[in-house]
Amino acid sequence: MGLNSVAASIRPSIKMNCFRIVSLAIGIILLSATFALCNEDLLDKEDKSRNLIPVSRLKNMVNYVNSLDTTWEAELQESWIDGDSELLDLNHLTGALRPSLIDKNELKMKQNDNDDEDDDSSDENDDSNEEKSNKKDEKAVQCEDNDLPKSFDARERWPKCKSTIGHIYDQGNCGSCWATSSVAAFTDRLCIQSNGKHTELRSVQQMLSCCHKGVSKDGCNGGWHTPAFDYIRRNGLSTGGDYDSNKGCQPYRIKPCAHHVNNTKLRLCSSYPSETAHKCKLHCYNKNYGTAFKKDRIKVKSYYIVDPCAVMNEIYQRGPVVAIFTVFEDFYLYKKGIYQYTIGKKHGLHAVRVIGWGEEKGTPYWLVTNSWNDQWGEKGYFKMIRGSPGNGFFEEEVAACIVDV
Secondary structure (H helix, E strand, O other): OOHHHHHHHHHHHHHHHHHHHHHHHHHHHHHHHHHHHHHHHHHHHHHHHOOEEEHHHHHHHHHHHHHOOOOEEEOOOHHHOOOOOOEEEOOOOOOEOOHHHOOHHHOOOOOOOOOOOOOOOOOOOOOOOOOOOOOOOOOOOOOOOOOOOOOEEHHHHOHHHHHHHOOOOEOOOOOOHHHHHHHHHHHHHHHHHOOOOOOOOEOHHHHHHHOOOOOOOOHHHOEOHHHHHHHHHHHOEOEOOOOOOOOOOOOOOOOOOEOOOOOOOOOEHHHOOOOOOOOOOOOOOOOOOOOOHHHHOEOEEEEEEEOHHHHHHHHHHHOOEEEEEEEEHHHHHEEEEEEOOOOOOEEEEEEEEEEEEEEEOOEEEEEEEOOEOOOOOEOOEEEEEOOOOOOOOOOOOEEEEEEOO
């Protein structure tokens, strides 16, 4: 057999092998793509159901907590449950989300820089480049000393600001605790630093709709306190009351709802569709408010992380702070007393405003306002055990701000 004949006999074999290799490669690519899509779908399903808790489990937890005769009391009423549902949807209750999980490039504190850039989605290109403060930023106060009182309530120390410090917000069916708590602390400190001149509530809605750096694309899906303070530093914050209050420039636009409390006036939060943050507005949509949006806003001069050992001193000297803590399943069941972790799994992060501290029957606690309306807990407040590790409190950053007044 000649060389030409040998080559002719080999050529079909080579073509067949090449075809098989290409076919195998294409098959592997398609299989990988299919697996990725399936895996993504599974992750989506896990994410949507991550805060669904069986009602039977919660009932058992209530019985267990109350049987221990501990420092707090748990409660779960049948009226909290939506019909015959076997699962309780708690997705809207927590909303603190680390900036590193959103965009690592946004995890930077901007205290001394001169970057007064527009917020990337607020389109505040008309006035976000206002005059920049060149004053030196104040630093967080030092750690605790022995001169601090055994108990302290910011409402009593600054009586002119009692209505703002004592205001209980309702985030509605939206994970906006990061915005609510940050705006609440800013509002309190604005009142304190102005010696009671500014007692009006500042707009949680503006923060929720317009702050998109370091928070989720939709503010109802989570955020963090330091990007919130940074937004106020760059853009300023207008006034805005609660939902349907007709107060301020931009009132809250998300309906209040019953956060698993026995409330005959409000519908269960889970009965509403999941909320969105609403589109950012650069004007006062409350037609009855007489001040222009641009003139209504007030800025933060600086913000900072408070050392856990200095939290009491910080509150005592300057006012409420924002704390982010790990929520365990049993926290949702809080009714009264001094909460401490007892039973249940970790269930996300939650941002709250800390306004003081105290001691009850020998147990020290932090005095905290929640944002689940005044029907939850102790009229919207709760007490968190102080100085006890393992409760998730102060394990995350505590933040505060200095107002530019």
